[in-house]
Amino acid sequence: MAPLRPSPQLAARVGEAPCATEIPATPLTAIDAVDLALCNNPQTREVWAAARVQAAQVGVAQAAWLPGLDARLSTGRTVSEGRGTNQSSAALTLSWLVFDFGQRSANIENARQLLNAAASTQNATVQSLFLAALQTYYTAQATRAAVISTGEAERAARESFAAADARYNVGVGTPADRLQAQTALSQATLNRIRAEGDARNALGALANAMGFDAQQRMALAEIPAVMPDAAFQRDVDALIADARARRPDLQAAEAQVKAAEASVDLARAQGRPTLSLATDPTWQDVGGVVSNGGNVGLTLNVPLFTGFDTTYRVRSAAAQAEVRAAQRDRLRSQVALDVWRAYQSLTTATQSLKTTADLVASAEQSERVALGRYRAGVGTVLELLTAQSALASARLQRIQAELDWNVFRATLAQTMGALDYTLLQPAAEGRP
Known part of the structure; x- marks a missing residue:
């Protein structure tokens, strides 16, 4: 009855492998990062153990349907007036x-539903950890790309300074x-140093998320070039309906x-009557005299008055049911908001990704033209520095757009209750 480990919804990965304990020697992929995070995070072990606890509770509830059998064996010696008598008995x-008017059935139903809740909670927790690992991984990738971008900006600034210095030297x-x-070069160098620090911090955060020391x-x-598509662009009402049917927390x-x-x-x-059957065959040996006996009987227990205990227990349970129903309804409303926000964020990220591609292309062309004009003596250094600054900004916006698209795509899948390894398979196999 216990759910699979770590989650039945994450069994979509082809070729399941046991949990890894070390960072692979090959470059780390998104799937590697998620694997390590799920294997090493204590929350996965916690929710899995909680699900197994609840599965055992179902077994405890089912045991009430089976009869109970007890054995008793005793032996002793009685001494009276100097004479001893051996006594033995067994039963x-x-x-x-x-019959109990539904007590056991209700108890089993309660235990089964709590097991379902534990399994769904496990799935929701694993999907949250999955998303957190992806966010950390993509952030590390973005900071690495920022290092490359700021390095390119520093190179361009150094080239501009060399051109300005050459023009100054010839008068x-x-x-x-x-x-x-020179000021622009120093600023570009500072930006590159800061980007390298951010990248080191991001790698430390990724290592920590995977269960390793930050160093x-x-x-x-x-990672392959991002190829946005419109597969997610469906009717929002349909997305919300799917999410309400699939979200494990709901x-x-x-x-x-x-x-x-x-x-x-x-x-x-x-608070209702119960009917029980009991039988107890016995055997007794007292001083060599053996006797056998036994009883068979039905016991009807009718609770006549319990000090209103049953009444208040029912009221308390009914009120708790109302609490749970209100929590469910509140979560249903939150699911709709989560899907709406994730959908709009992904739509914006997709549009931004396409726009930043054009922005980088035009900024690169503008920088080349400004550098050529300055070298030819028909442009000003201010025009060149402005173009280079615009190019550096465009490249960083492109990096941010790629990060947003990857993260919001995973976020939408998580809000839909469909975040698993299938999201990463196309990227891992090099398919668009």
């Missing part, structure tokens, strides 16, 4: 609750042009409601 007692440039170019060395695999809330309703039935049944 078996079979007891079976024949066709002004000291102000040279100083502006652990690793290399990131190249499924857990629904199971909690059903468990609370079963608790109401259980509380009512506990």
Whole structure:
């Protein structure tokens, strides 16, 4: 009855492998990062153990349907007036609750629904960890790309400074042009140093998310160029309906409601009569005299008055059911908001990705033209520095757009309750 580890919804990966304990020697992919994070994070072990606990509770509830059998064996010696007598006895007692007006059925239903809630909670937790690992991985990739971008900006600034210095040395440039170019070079160097620090911090955060020390060395695999598509662009009402049918946290809330309703039935049944069957064959040996006996009987227990205990138990269980129902309804509303926000964020990221591609292309062309004009003596250093600054900004916006698209795509899948390894398979296999 216990759910699979770590989650039945994450079994879509082809060729399941046991949990890894070390960072692979090859460059780290997104799948590697998620694998390590799920294997090493204590929350996955916690929710899996909690699900196994609840599965055992179902077995405990089912045990009430089976009869109980007890054995008793005793031996002793009685001494009276100097004479001793050996005594031995044995007995078996079979007891079976024949009818209880629904107590056991309600208890089993309660345990089963709590098991469903535990399994759904496990799935929701694993998907949250999955998303967090992806966010950390893509952030590390973005900071690495920022290092490359700021390095390119520094190279361009150094090239501009060399051109300004050459013009100054031959007497066709002004000291102000040279100083502006030198200032731009220093700023570009500072930006590159900061980007390298951010990249180191991001790698440390990724190592920590995967369960390793922050100083652990690793290399990131190249990720394919982002190829946005419109596959996610469906009717929002349909997306929300799918999310409400698939979200594991909503499924857990629904199971909690059903468990609370079963608790109401259980509380009512506990105030009703019970009918039990008992039999106990016995054997006794007293001083060599052996006797056998036994009893068979039915016991009807009718609770006449319990100090209103049953009444208040029913009221408490009914109120708890109302609490669970309200929590479920609140979560249903939150699911719609989550899907709406993730959908709009991904739509914006997709549009931004296409726009930033054009922005980088035009900025690169503008920078080449400005550099050529300055070298030819028909442009100013201010025009060149402005073009280079615009190019550096465009490249960083492109990096941010790629990060946003990857993260929001995973976020939409998570809000839909469909985040698993299939999201990463196309990227891992090099398919668009």
